[in-house]
Amino acid sequence: MNVEEMVSKLTLEEKAGLCSGKDDWFTKAVERLGIPSIRTSDGPHGLRTFDDFNVSNKSKPAVCFPAGCASAASFDRALLRRMGETLGKEAQAMDVQVLLGPGINIKRSPLCGRNFEYFSEDPMLSGELGAAFVQGVQSQGVGTSLKHFFANNQEYRRMDASSEMDERTMREIYLSAFERVVKQSQPWTIMASYNKIGGTYSTENKQYLTDLLRKEWGFEGLVVSDWGATHNRVGAVAAGTDLTMPSATKTDEDIVKAVQEGKLSESDLDSACTNLLKLVLKAIVQRKDGVEFDYEGDHDLARKISAESMVLLKNDEDLLPLKKDKKIAFIGAFAKAPRYQGGGSSHINSFKVSNAYDVASQFMAGNLTYAQGYQTDSLENDANLVQEAVAVAKGADVAVIFAGLPESMESEGFDRSHMRMPQNHNELVTAVCSAQPNTIVVLHNGSPVEMPWVTEPKAILEAYLGGQAVGEATIDVLFGEVNPSGRLPESFPIRLEDNPSYLFFPGENGVVDYSERMFVGYRYYESKKMAVQFPFGHGLSYTTFSYSNLNLSKIQMTEDETLTVSVDVTNTGNMAGKEVVQLYVAPKKGEIIRPIREMKGFEKVELNPGETKLVTFTLGKRDFDYWNINAQDWSVETGEYTVQIGYSSHSIAVEKTLQVQGKEYLEGMEYTLFTPLRDFMRHPIGMAVLEENFGKMLQGMVRIGLVPEEALAAGIQLGDQDSALMIQPLSILTTFVPELDGLPIKEILGEMNKK
Numbered sequence: 001m002n003v004e005e006m007v008s009k010l011t012l013e014e015k016a017g018l019c020s021g022k023d024d025w026f027t028k029a030v031e032r033l034g035i036p037s038i039r040t041s042d043g044p045h046g047l048r049t050f051d052d053f054n055v056s057n058k059s060k061p062a063v064c065f066p067a068g069c070a071s072a073a074s075f076d077r078a079l080l081r082r083m084g085e086t087l088g089k090e091a092q093a094m095d096v097q098v099l100l101g102p103g104i105n106i107k108r109s110p111l112c113g114r115n116f117e118y119f120s121e122d123p124m125l126s127g128e129l130g131a132a133f134v135q136g137v138q139s140q141g142v143g144t145s146l147k148h149f150f151a152n153n154q155e156y157r158r159m160d161a162s163s164e165m166d167e168r169t170m171r172e173i174y175l176s177a178f179e180r181v182v183k184q185s186q187p188w189t190i191m192a193s194y195n196k197i198g199g200t201y202s203t204e205n206k207q208y209l210t211d212l213l214r215k216e217w218g219f220e221g222l223v224v225s226d227w228g229a230t231h232n233r234v235g236a237v238a239a240g241t242d243l244t245m246p247s248a249t250k251t252d253e254d255i256v257k258a259v260q261e262g263k264l265s266e267s268d269l270d271s272a273c274t275n276l277l278k279l280v281l282k283a284i285v286q287r288k289d290g291v292e293f294d295y296e297g298d299h300d301l302a303r304k305i306s307a308e309s310m311v312l313l314k315n316d317e318d319l320l321p322l323k324k325d326k327k328i329a330f331i332g333a334f335a336k337a338p339r340y341q342g343g344g345s346s347h348i349n350s351f352k353v354s355n356a357y358d359v360a361s362q363f364m365a366g367n368l369t370y371a372q373g374y375q376t377d378s379l380e381n382d383a384n385l386v387q388e389a390v391a392v393a394k395g396a397d398v399a400v401i402f403a404g405l406p407e408s409m410e411s412e413g414f415d416r417s418h419m420r421m422p423q424n425h426n427e428l429v430t431a432v433c434s435a436q437p438n439t440i441v442v443l444h445n446g447s448p449v450e451m452p453w454v455t456e457p458k459a460i461l462e463a464y465l466g467g468q469a470v471g472e473a474t475i476d477v478l479f480g481e482v483n484p485s486g487r488l489p490e491s492f493p494i495r496l497e498d499n500p501s502y503l504f505f506p507g508e509n510g511v512v513d514y515s516e517r518m519f520v521g522y523r524y525y526e527s528k529k530m531a532v533q534f535p536f537g538h539g540l541s542y543t544t545f546s547y548s549n550l551n552l553s554k555i556q557m558t559e560d561e562t563l564t565v566s567v568d569v570t571n572t573g574n575m576a577g578k579e580v581v582q583l584y585v586a587p588k589k590g591e592i593i594r595p596i597r598e599m600k601g602f603e604k605v606e607l608n609p610g611e612t613k614l615v616t617f618t619l620g621k622r623d624f625d626y627w628n629i630n631a632q633d634w635s636v637e638t639g640e641y642t643v644q645i646g647y648s649s650h651s652i653a654v655e656k657t658l659q660v661q662g663k664e665y666l667e668g669m670e671y672t673l674f675t676p677l678r679d680f681m682r683h684p685i686g687m688a689v690l691e692e693n694f695g696k697m698l699q700g701m702v703r704i705g706l707v708p709e710e711a712l713a714a715g716i717q718l719g720d721q722d723s724a725l726m727i728q729p730l731s732i733l734t735t736f737v738p739e740l741d742g743l744p745i746k747e748i749l750g751e752m753n754k755k
């Protein structure tokens with residue numbers, strides 16, 4: 001029986017029933033037709049699967065991989081794909097058919113309690129890594145749930161606040177990563193978020209769930225509500241939410257009634273059932289028996305991902321890597337009990353957790369000492385612990401402080417109220433640094449922190465929430481077994497107040513106003529030339545890299561053409577290492593308000609000392625365009641664009657400029673008597689009129705004093721975009737230049753406005 005036949009055999013009650021879960025994790029079965037139920041499970045960085053059907057006991061032991069904040073720092077699509085493949089295999093072993101992840105919401109504010117689960121402030125990075133992860137999981141015959149769609153960028157009032165932004169901001173920033181993943185990887189499901197968008201709950205938002213997601217982007221899978229995000233079952237089905245989770249059987253009746261009363265079309269209900277049945281069949285066909293959960297092997301992969309994701313923020317005098325024959329003091333409770341994952345629905349019952357102290361003890365013998373440094377159940381300073389830490393630090397050649405954010409400060413369900421580390425962590429850093437000049441700070445946190453002490457330690461290693469193997473991974477990096485190659489997937493501002501959303505976060509009266517528009521993260525800091533603690537894309541290595549021979553395949557192109565960019569990257573140091581080649585596009589200032597640069601490509605490459613590799617990128621229209629509200633489409637503004645290769649969003653190594661010709665005049669623009677001439681001439685008809693009448697116009701403008709006579713003498717040209725003439729509206733001419741009286745202006749405008 002195919003899906004269409006199955007739907008035709010379902011009763012109305014059965015159809016309504018299929019649109020909500022059986023319990024917390026399973027879909028409903030229809031035994032009479034042999035339709036089984038399938039299991040979903042969190043997600044995203046490990047399996048949180050329960051023995052019973054509801055969230056009560058601990059989930060089954062599994063492997064906790066690095067959280068999104070960390071794995072994104074790898075800037076490594078292949079690694080994310082591999083993590084996805086492994087999770088897909090684990091899911092098969094646990095008989096899970098849909099893994100609830102990845103979470104790709106944009107990090108608008110460092111305060112969002114769930115930032116640790118998300119990838120980046122940059123939509124391209126979030127989208128590319130999300131797409132790779134989805135491909136990995138789905139290659140194993142297990143579905144994903146791309147979440148949380150969309151504009152769910154805070155935890156405060158996440159169940160009822162309305163995210164409000166203009167369409168351009170939405171398209172360029174908050175939808176863009178979802179668009180990339182949908183188009184590249186077709187996730188089996190997408191999870192509609194809790195919040196409202198423009199006043200309508202995501203789960204009831206037809207404009208986005210159906211018109212955009214399905215019709216415009218071509219999404220073929222199932223839309224599931226976030227758990228408890230459906231407020232109106234009928235509205236949800238009508239809008240395109242196919243499945244409400246968890247169980248909502250009590251309201252299945254609402255759907256039956258609505259169809260009977262003609263308030264919900266049965267074909268909308270049929271679409272929901274069709275999407276559900278397609279998912280069930282796909283999952284069942286690909287279900288594999290006898291797959292073993294390779295706990296130890298997957299732990300090793302978690303270790304590799306964690307090590308590849310660590311970001312070396314600072315390394316004065318090459319204090320790192322550490323030498324094993326030195327006396328080393330590990331300070332801070334996180335050295336023995338690392339903070340390695342976040343709280344909430346992604347919390348994994350890890351089958352084991354490694355810590356840096358135990359791992360180092362195995363080879364450091366008597367050369368490793370330890371001091372706790374701070375209480376883990378308090379944020380206040382403990383003078384005795386600090387004193388002890390200072391003494392231990394003094395007695396060693398090098399001190400390594402393990403600090404960051406305790407779980408109580410960061411979790412799903414609430415946002416942080418500030419960006420500081422706890423007082424007892426900050427004071428410990430300062431006290432130890434003043435006693436021991438060779439101090440390194442290792443940070444465990446899911447989101448940026450202020451570092452009032454940033455100049456004090458010689459080295460800082462951002463380990464993020466590195467998963468259950470973070471202990472081994474930290475030692476791998478500290479001792480140089482692994483050369484750090486992570487790059488910051490988010491900017492670290494100096495202070496919270498510098499963040500562009502600061503004044504508007506977390507909204508008021510149930511409305512979250514995204515007033516900073518597209519200027520999120522580095523798009524803001526770079527455009528404002530504002531100093532940050534560490535920029536987006538930053539990360540050091542134990543070796544160094546240089547760039548040369550940047551080549552653009554053309555210096556002029558139209559928006560329909562593609563551009564090949566190539567650049568040589570060389571390892572100029574003494575150790576093999578990996579560089580993240582970052583490509584940014586910087587438009588020359590035109591009429592459109594734009595960030596100063598935006599990342600449009602990245603590649604991670606491994607290089608031996610002295611080795612050079614050629615890295616190539618292909619750029620097309622979508623790398624130069626912006627969302628044009630008039631045209632309701634992507635447009636390229638004609639002008640100069642600089643292609644930049646950078647070590648970070650702030651540090652550009654090489655750049656070259658080209659001219660890109662767009663067709664932005666085409667759609668959407670409403671031409672009136674008040675349209676400035678420079679816009680008028682973008683239309684071919686407008687251009688022809690201006691060309692024919694330019695001389696007369698110019699004379700008229702000189703006569704009324706709007707164009708100085710000297711400009712006329714200097715030879716003002718049609719197309720002199722910045723000239724006084726070109727910013728005048730047509731009305732000035734028709735009013736003050738009698739020579740143009742015969743011009744059939746109404747007819748001309750009519751022609752130009754024809755759609």
Ligand code: BGC
Nearest residue numbers: 042043100147148226227345
């Ligand atoms: C979270 C989702 C999660 C779901 C199921 C919700 O509260 O927002 O990310 O997948 O619960 O646990």
